[in-house]
Amino acid sequence: MAQNRLRRLFLLATLALVVAGCSVIGIPDSPLNSLDPQGPFSRRIDALFWPVFWVATAIFVLVEGAVVIAAIVFRDRPGRPEPRQIHGNNKLEILWTVIPALILASVAVPTVRGVIELTSCGVDAYPVEIIGHQWWFEYRYPEEGIDTATVLVIPAGREVCATMTSEDVLHNYWIPQLNGKRYLVPGQETLLRLQADEPGEYRGQCAEFCGLSHSLMRAEVRAVTEEEFTAWIAAQKEPAAEPAAGTPEAAGRDVFLNRCTQCHTIDPVNVVVEEAFNGPNLTHFMDRGWIAGGYLPYSRENLARWLSNPPDTKPGSYMPDLALTQVEIDALTAYLETLR
Ligand code: HEC
Ligand SMILES: [Cu+2]
Known part of the structure; x- marks a missing residue:
């Protein structure tokens, strides 16, 4: 008895989860x-x-x-007799072969047309x-x-x-x-x-x-x-604006030149030769509003989190942990924020 109730509860919970998975309407993320x-x-x-x-x-x-x-x-x-058996009834067999065939054909025609169109x-x-x-x-x-x-x-x-x-x-x-x-x-x-x-x-x-x-x-x-x-x-x-000498932005550009040019392009600072594990072009990084493939929305906190240890934020990321100092991260942030 108790076991039955438990089983029913488990089934209901599973069903609720499945249904919740389908209801994406109105959930912000x-x-x-x-x-x-x-x-x-x-x-x-x-x-x-x-x-x-x-x-x-x-x-x-x-x-x-x-x-x-x-x-x-x-x-x-x-005491009930066996009901009438219909096994081998040709008329019925033809009927329930032809009807599904017609239904499938009527679905197939618009489907194939749609696939070709798309x-x-x-x-x-x-x-x-x-x-x-x-x-x-x-x-x-x-x-x-x-x-x-x-x-x-x-x-x-x-x-x-x-x-x-x-x-x-x-x-x-x-x-x-x-x-x-x-x-x-x-x-x-x-x-x-x-x-x-x-x-x-x-x-x-x-x-x-x-x-x-x-x-x-x-x-x-x-x-x-x-x-x-x-x-x-x-x-x-447009190429990225050149920061004025002596500003935090200029310090950030220098960190970029030292640490990041192997993988990222910022026009006109550098151009990366196309290779397998390049990162995104950063020339207009701020235009996207996102960091790391649209996973983190842009904010200073998220950028600092990303720069301080990318694989920690995004497992397996091909941007390595570059052991940047807080000073370097602050300078980079100032520079990256000018890339609109
Ligand atoms: C070895 C290659 C490599 C180096 C070096 C590197 N990155 Fe990256 N970077 C990547 C890759 C790959 C991604 C994309 C990762 C992902 O989204 O999974 C990335 C993503 C980024 C992003 C997010 C861009 C976006 O539009 O989503 C920023 C910002 C960034 N890197 C800044 C830097 C800075 C600043 C440095 C230097 C301190 C640097 N990276 C060094 C490979 C590198
Ligand atoms: Cu993929």
């Missing part, structure tokens, strides 16, 4: 809601998902209902490149020569065509409100169409397990108006 489309490509998926979901639900209710009714109506009772970009789409790294996303704007990270800035209302690849292992780019997920494959190129109806911030997450800090590999698409986009492009093309 989990805006990965694929049931809230904010652009034509996610809407295309949504428009396929709901009819299929309701057809599947109707079939489930019909089939399970028939099983339950059959089990109750035809259950064994003392995997080739429109001719006028704005081109960007997305490169996966353990554990951050790099973005390049080939028409502009811009190289940035974590936050992909796009013009709202316009299609963006991302050509994606990976520097190391499999990653997967997923902005639930804008499109489904798509792999980033080393040595191959995949395409992803992105479009947001309205300006806004759309959060994302690497959706393929890619090592220790996979869950901390986040992304964001920031859709802006056409005017803001033009201004953003112009600002990104």
Whole structure:
């Protein structure tokens, strides 16, 4: 008796957990809601998902209902004769082969059409490149020569065509409100169409397990108006401002020159030769509002935490603990904050 009650409680608790996992709506730090489309490509998926979901639900209710009714109506009772057997009834066998085949075909046609539509970009789409790294996303704007990270800035209302690849292992780019997920494959190129109806911030997450800090590999698409986009492009093309001699910012630039140039570019201070474990381009670091692949929001405390021991904050991070002193961290912070 007590054991039964315990088992029931355990089942209920498990169910509650599962359901809680699905309810991302309204929880501040989990805006990965694929049931809230904010652009034509996610809407295309949504428009396929709901009819299929309701057809599947109707079939489930019909089939399970028939099983339950059959089990109750035809259950064994003392003295009851065996119910009529229908095994080998050709008419029935054909019927329940043809009906599911028709249902599957009617789902398959729009699905295949949708897959084809979602995997080739429109001719006028704005081109960007997305490169996966353990554990951050790099973005390049080939028409502009811009190289940035974590936050992909796009013009709202316009299609963006991302050509994606990976520097190391499999990653997967997923902005639930804008499109489904798509792999980033080393040595191959995949395409992803992105479009947001309205300006806004759309959060994302690497959706393929890619090592220790996979869950901390986040992304964001920031859709802006056409005017803001033009201004953003112009600002990104500007080199970083040179700090005046003798200021804390200048001291920070010197620490950067001594300790960081192996992995990070700040135009016009240095240029890193492309290698496997480079870090993000820091020329306009402050524009992103995030640190370390969109995992920590920007704040002085978080930057100090990051610089003092990156792998402690983000397990396995390829930015090593450089044993920086507090003085160096303060100087770096002053300098990095000028990189807008
Ligand atoms: C051996 C290579 C390496 C060195 C040296 C290095 N970094 Fe990094 N850095 C990285 C990598 C890789 C990342 C991305 C880590 C991640 O998100 O998982 C990173 C991330 C960062 C970020 C976060 C950037 C963003 O947009 O998310 C900052 C800031 C940063 N590094 C500053 C520095 C500074 C300052 C120094 C010098 C004191 C430095 N790094 C030295 C490899 C390096
Ligand atoms: Cu990943």
